[in-house]
Amino acid sequence: MSQSAEAQSAEASAQEVEETEETEETGDKPIKQRKNGLYDGVSDELAASMKSGWADTELHGLAAIAQAEQTAARRAALSARFPGERLVVPAGTLKTRSNDTEYPFRASVEYAYLTGNQTENGVLVLEPTATGHTAKIYLLPRSNRENGEFWLDGQGELWVGRRHSLAEAEQLYGLPAADVRTLTDLLKEATGPVRVVRGHDAGVEAALTDKVTGERDEELRCFLSEARLVKDDFEIGELQKAVDSTVRGFEDVVKVLDKAEATSERYIEGTFFLRARVEGNDIGYGSICAAGAHACTLHWVRNDGPVRSGELLLLDAGVETHTLYTADVTRTLPVNGRYTEVQRRVYDAVYAAQEAGIAAVKPGAKYRDFHEAAQRLLTEKLVEWGLVEGPVERVLELGLQRRWTLHGTGHMLGMDVHDCAVARRETYADGVLEPGMCLTVEPGLYFQADDVTVPEEYRGIGVRIEDDILVTEDGNRNLSAGLPRRSDEVELWMAKLRG
Secondary structure (H helix, E strand, C coil), X not given: CCHHHHHHHXXXXXXXXXXXXXXXXXXXXXXXXXCCCXXXXXXXXXXXXXXXXXXXXXXXXXXXXXXXXXXXXXXXXXXXXXXXXEEEEECCCCCEEECCEECCCCCCHHHHHHHCCCXXXXXXXXXXXXXXXXXEEEECCCCCCCCCHHHHCCCCHHHHCCCXXXXXXHHHHCCCEEEHHHHHHHHHHCCCCEEECCCCXXXXXXXXXXXXXXXXXXXXXXXXXXXXXXXXXXXXXXXXXXXXXXHHXXXXXXXXXXXXXXXXXXXXXXXXXXXXXXXXXXXXXXXXXXXXXXXXXXXXXXXXXXCCCCCEEEEEECEECCCXXXXXXXXXXXXXXXXXXXXXXXXXXXXXXXXXXXXXXXXXXXXXXXXXXXXXXXXXXXXXXXXXXXXXXXXXXXXXXXXXXXXXXXXXXXXXXXXXXXXXXXXXXXXXXXXXXXXXXXXXXXXXXXXXXCCHHHCCEEXXXXXXXXXXXXXXXXXXXXXXXCHHHHHHHHHHHCC
């Protein structure tokens, strides 16, 4: 029985009892009581029993989270950018999947980046002072056992598990902590300039509705996006962890391709997901397990098609770490372990384009350089094969190659798979690469199954190769170099894994 259904059954007779104004508040959802003070549908004896007999489980001497030093530095940078203003950054709330079940919660990137905390309903508030800001984290405290919240509420700790007390949270995150259920009243009474990160907590936004503007709030969100463009040492380490787990996930998939042939792309999806859940928090995005012509659909996440020997599998997947940093890696593999002649021709062209793109990733280079380098090489191949009329400069000027290259050659990577998405154009797409930036390089060629402008042998072939590249002081480092890329190396790697 689901947690909500069981909790509802404990309160079943509440539907038959006339509600009164006598309630004991536990935040937004009071625990209903009868006039005689009993919980609806609960005997005096059971109510008394559930209030007592519980051991003290308070934790003491907790070590701060690994990134506490970094989150403090990030809050200091935020404080310096917006002096004299109250800054409100919510984690977000649970979202309903269907009826009384919710999606797994994932804290907003902005909140997790600044606190390291990942619990629903949390809110970080920076209060302005004469010398900067004081930061406080607002969280749900431990469930109340006196009023029955911990076992009668569907989100009580008996149903969803223990949460940290406020005192424990202070030790973990290096911030004073307070009950989040007091926050909306405080925000309503707040004076002076306020900014909030929107889109995560409707209650917080409603409390500030007459105090904020969309333009000012977007400046806050933009700043936090741009702050993530250059990763600190902790973030780089987490990205490497994510990539290393992803490499193992790809190895898992190769070992079970025979089982995928007997079932569908779902077997591949489930195999990679197992690695992500065992070693990380989750997958960083919906895995693309595209076999055959499905590889030509850029975001094929249905993963319900057949896996056939002689065709290609385009696997685009990434493990997300427990601190919410994700890898984003793609390999295009021959299901039977050997590329056909035409598959190898297309694959090797994409590999050469990726090599050109990676070589263009270095400090001081324009962000667009790696895209242009990869696009040029792919265009040269398309002209060489007679699929588009040259010269190459003409094709590039008119963008004719995009019929088959389709997408950009990469993006920033971090806590979002497409990280820093609301950064200003001048700092991102039109910006310059710096050490500490991490981005993907992922050229591709896609010949749709119904594309009659190309010879039949090309139709239904889609190839993408994607790696996660860190900009270093003297060039770059391929974080996903543990996965082979060259076609002959891919074949040897697959043969070894499959015995």
